[in-house]
Amino acid sequence: MLVLITYDVNVTKAGGGARLRKVAKTCENYGIRVQNSVFECNVDASQAALLKASLLDIMDKDLDSIRFYYLGNNYKNKIEHYGIHSNFDMKETIIL
Amino acid sequence: MLVLITYDVNVTKAGGGARLRKVAKTCENYGIRVQNSVFECNVDASQAALLKASLLDIMDKDLDSIRFYYLGNNYKNKIEHYGIHSNFDMKETIIL
Numbered sequence: 001m002l003v004l005i006t007y008d009v010n011v012t013k014a015g016g017g018a019r020l021r022k023v024a025k026t027c028e029n030y031g032i033r034v035q036n037s038v039f040e041c042n043v044d045a046s047q048a049a050l051l052k053a054s055l056l057d058i059m060d061k062d063l064d065s066i067r068f069y070y071l072g073n074n075y076k077n078k079i080e081h082y083g084i085h086s087n088f089d090m091k092e093t094i095i096l
Numbered sequence: 097m098l099v100l101i102t103y104d105v106n107v108t109k110a111g112g113g114a115r116l117r118k119v120a121k122t123c124e125n126y127g128i129r130v131q132n133s134v135f136e137c138n139v140d141a142s143q144a145a146l147l148k149a150s151l152l153d154i155m156d157k158d159l160d161s162i163r164f165y166y167l168g169n170n171y172k173n174k175i176e177h178y179g180i181h182s183n184f185d186m187k188e189t190i191i192l
Contacts, residue, residue, distance in 0.1 A: 004100075004165065006130075006134045007131070008131045008132050008180075034102075034161075034163060035102055035104045035133070035161055035163065036133075037131070037132075037133065038102045038134075038163070052176075055178075056178060059178065059179055061178060061180070062179075062180065063179070063180065064179045064180065065131055065177070065178070065179040065180050066177075066178045066179055067130060067134070067175065067176065067177050068175070068176040068177075069100065069174060069175055070174045070176075071165070071167070071174070072174075078165060078166045078167070078168075079164070079165055079166075080163065080164040080166075081161070081162075081163050081164075082151075082152060082155065082157060082161070082162045082163075082164075083155055083156075083157045083158075083159070083160045083161040083162055084104075084157070084158065084159065084160065084161050085161060
């Protein structure tokens with residue numbers, strides 16, 4: 001299933017930069033970065049739970065924000081991308 | 097239906113700041129900001145088309161990135177939020 005993860009990490013206070021890098025690195029282990037603070041992770045339920053646990057362990061709930069969108073297995077026609085892109089999977093997304 | 101919009105606007109070149117403000121302002125007319133560059137818009141198909149057209153008109157496709165996720169009408173159990181939040185609709189999201 002596709003799990004979309006979006007995050008805002010507060011980098012204005014000490015430790016924010018390190019958390020931001022850890023969040024990104026953790027997401028990179030499970031999926032692809034589609035925008036600066038947006039990852040798409042094609043994972044099973046077990047992997048999704050592990051990923052979530054890792055991110056919740058890294059984040060500071062008083063300073064940061066993380067959102068999970070569970071898009072299921074039939075997500076390919078639900079996503080549209082416009083403009084520049086970097087390393088996301090061309091097969092998974094309608095490019096316009 | 098819920099349309100999730102995520103964007104990266106390149107603000108390192110002239111005009112980027114203005115585009116960023118226009119993108120955010122346009123999204124605000126249709127939905128709620130849930131993170132810095134993430135909006136959730138509960139719209140019908142006609143509104144979704146208008147919103148998309150407006151954003152595509154604003155963005156610079158050579159510099160910016162906008163993604164649309166069409167989450168349909170049964171989205172409430174597909175979204176989880178952790179950490180800080182600002183002005184998003186408490187009724188629409190599982191708060192954990």
